[in-house]
Amino acid sequence: MKNENNIGLAQARAKSTAKAATVFLIPALLLITIYIIYPVIDTFVISGYKWNGISSDRIFIGTENWVSLFKDEMFWKSFKHNLIVMVFSILLQIPMGMLLATFLDAGGKKFNIFKIIWFLPYLMSSVAIAFLFVYALATNGGIVSSLATLIMGKKTTIDLLGTAPNALYTVIGVMAWQFTPFYMVYFIAGYGNIDTSIYEAAIIDGATRWQYIKHIAIPLLGPIFKTACTMSLIGSLKYFDMIWNMTQGGPAGSTELMATYMYKLSFQQFNMGYGSAVAAGMFLLITAIALIFNKVFKVKEEY
Amino acid sequence: MVNPNMSEADYRKSKIKSRIAWGVAIFFACIWLVLTLTPFFFMIINSFRKQFDMLQQGVFHLPDPWFFDNYVNVVSHGFFGYFLRSVIVVAISLVLMLAISAFAAYPLARMSFKLNPFIYALIVAMMSVPMHVTLIPIFKLTTSVGLYDSLGSLIGPYVAFALPMSVFILTAFMKTIPKEVEESAEIDGCNRYQNFFKMILPLSKSGLSTLAIYNGVSMWNEFAFANTLLITPEKKTLPLALGQFKGEHSLDIPIILAVLTLSVLPMITLFIVFQDKLVKGMMAGAVKG
Numbered sequence: 001m002k003n004e005n006n007i008g009l010a011q012a013r014a015k016s017t018a019k020a021a022t023v024f025l026i027p028a029l030l031l032i033t034i035y036i037i038y039p040v041i042d043t044f045v046i047s048g049y050k051w052n053g054i055s056s057d058r059i060f061i062g063t064e065n066w067v068s069l070f071k072d073e074m075f076w077k078s079f080k081h082n083l084i085v086m087v088f089s090i091l092l093q094i095p096m097g098m099l100l101a102t103f104l105d106a107g108g109k110k111f112n113i114f115k116i117i118w119f120l121p122y123l124m125s126s127v128a129i130a131f132l133f134v135y136a137l138a139t140n141g142g143i144v145s146s147l148a149t150l151i152m153g154k155k156t157t158i159d160l161l162g163t164a165p166n167a168l169y170t171v172i173g174v175m176a177w178q179f180t181p182f183y184m185v186y187f188i189a190g191y192g193n194i195d196t197s198i199y200e201a202a203i204i205d206g207a208t209r210w211q212y213i214k215h216i217a218i219p220l221l222g223p224i225f226k227t228a229c230t231m232s233l234i235g236s237l238k239y240f241d242m243i244w245n246m247t248q249g250g251p252a253g254s255t256e257l258m259a260t261y262m263y264k265l266s267f268q269q270f271n272m273g274y275g276s277a278v279a280a281g282m283f284l285l286i287t288a289i290a291l292i293f294n295k296v297f298k299v300k301e302e303y
Numbered sequence: 304m305v306n307p308n309m310s311e312a313d314y315r316k317s318k319i320k321s322r323i324a325w326g327v328a329i330f331f332a333c334i335w336l337v338l339t340l341t342p343f344f345f346m347i348i349n350s351f352r353k354q355f356d357m358l359q360q361g362v363f364h365l366p367d368p369w370f371f372d373n374y375v376n377v378v379s380h381g382f383f384g385y386f387l388r389s390v391i392v393v394a395i396s397l398v399l400m401l402a403i404s405a406f407a408a409y410p411l412a413r414m415s416f417k418l419n420p421f422i423y424a425l426i427v428a429m430m431s432v433p434m435h436v437t438l439i440p441i442f443k444l445t446t447s448v449g450l451y452d453s454l455g456s457l458i459g460p461y462v463a464f465a466l467p468m469s470v471f472i473l474t475a476f477m478k479t480i481p482k483e484v485e486e487s488a489e490i491d492g493c494n495r496y497q498n499f500f501k502m503i504l505p506l507s508k509s510g511l512s513t514l515a516i517y518n519g520v521s522m523w524n525e526f527a528f529a530n531t532l533l534i535t536p537e538k539k540t541l542p543l544a545l546g547q548f549k550g551e552h553s554l555d556i557p558i559i560l561a562v563l564t565l566s567v568l569p570m571i572t573l574f575i576v577f578q579d580k581l582v583k584g585m586m587a588g589a590v591k592g
Contacts, residue, residue: 014416016495017414017415017416017495018417020410020414020496021416021418021419024406024407024409024410024499025406025407025410025411025422027403027406027407028403028406028407028426028466028470029407029422029426031403031459031466032466034444034459034463035437035441035460035463035464036429036463036464036467038440039436039437039439039440039441039444040436040437040440042439042440042443043436043439043440046439046440046443053439053442100332100335103328103332111332114332114336116574116575116578117336117339117340118335118336118339119574119578120339120340120343120571120574121339121342123520123567123570123574124524124567124570125523125524125566126524126526127526127542127543127546128545128566131549131563132345132560132563133342135345135349135556136345136346140358141357141358141362141556142362143341143342143345143362146361177338177339177342210324234431238433238434238435240435240526240527241526244526244527245545245546262435263435266438266439267442267531272439276439279435279436279438280436282433283432283433286431287431290431
């Protein structure tokens, strides 16, 4: 009898827990369903139609958009640009961020002014950075061309954004300017998370600050390093704002990325059916690359 | 500390070596400083002169004379309208987002129920969904419910896309609050709801404030949703102001630079005030990542 009572009590408690949990979770789950889960599914649905986004008549065309997507040179070219951006982002932003953070960590409080100034680019929106660099890199009245003129002693123009192979690498450079501070703060946080007793022990054993950083702190940052790479990877595969405002994918598609291509198709040419196919393709590619990356890194960690 | 086995000469040598190393490091640090500051310098000094002077005097000259009309022009052409609309959208979105993510993190961190691991995994998985994939359906949704071209259209997407990361960080944060806090509250007769509002929420304040800064910056700068869902200039937010001003003064570079300077200023001020909080917020994200 007493036992039964206990079970009843436990059940009642579990029930009230479930009820409370539901109440607390409903707003978040509702919003995520409406604005993330449903739209992702809907993107795949719309990709089966020919639709201009405005009129009510959408024509179901099955896999036609997907067949075009596989044959679409522009899409694969954009994807290739995304991959180039990804590789250079990881190679430039993360080591540079790490270097700056190491400098600040080794230097301590007296280098605070470096930290504040180095962080400034990350506070600008991608849109603002795009506009600023369009002018800063302009052939007439830009920073680079003005400097070149000053050095050469005669009017010299260096066209960084207006010609095909240059533009993509210029954009990559601007991205490094924008995101290095983010990884810097990220690694500063990483250094800060290391238990101070480890540092104290190292110093008592006669290590210098630099030896501590080289042999103890950096190896301990491993997992953070991996997360930073994952963030940079996903970030560069979905990159949009700055390119859209700086080059709109030009000149001649040389800085076109998957997201700008999708946006152009959907909201400039109002070809939303095909735009959705590009968006869905982008979603699949990003997910696949992120999964592969995580798998490869996990295997490495085991050794 | 000096290694006791080190001779005087060795010690001096290592000291000189470390001096040189620091010298080199500071040299490169200064180069990065110049690289960081040059575009800002370019932006600020050229926003204080006339277009003609910019090309005539060279972009690195200090303005002569200092010309303030660009700023007057920008302000009189509705800059504060854009600014105010951004403040409204970000404020409403942030409050909602913080409340909803705290609600969600509470049961995930401190209650055991069957679906807990599943719901947690689902929310965390949403972190890696690129918002661009949802752009067309959200555009469709917004037009069909009549929110298109209103500030209200932005709040839903802003809150929803900030939720996964915030729930993830807050759940980790709330897990660190000792169990005894709730137990003692329960003895005092608090139920779960009172527990949340009286104990857990106040104790999560520092986690919430770092999330507010982190998400506030990204909402303030958000472009893609705003550009897709707003069309009337009188309804646009600050990131769209740049395109709008460029459309109206396409050849007047200094005016655009004045808009840029004005739109970056609030962020820089906030950063200088709250910089420690920001680093802490990122630390929370770096714990497990």
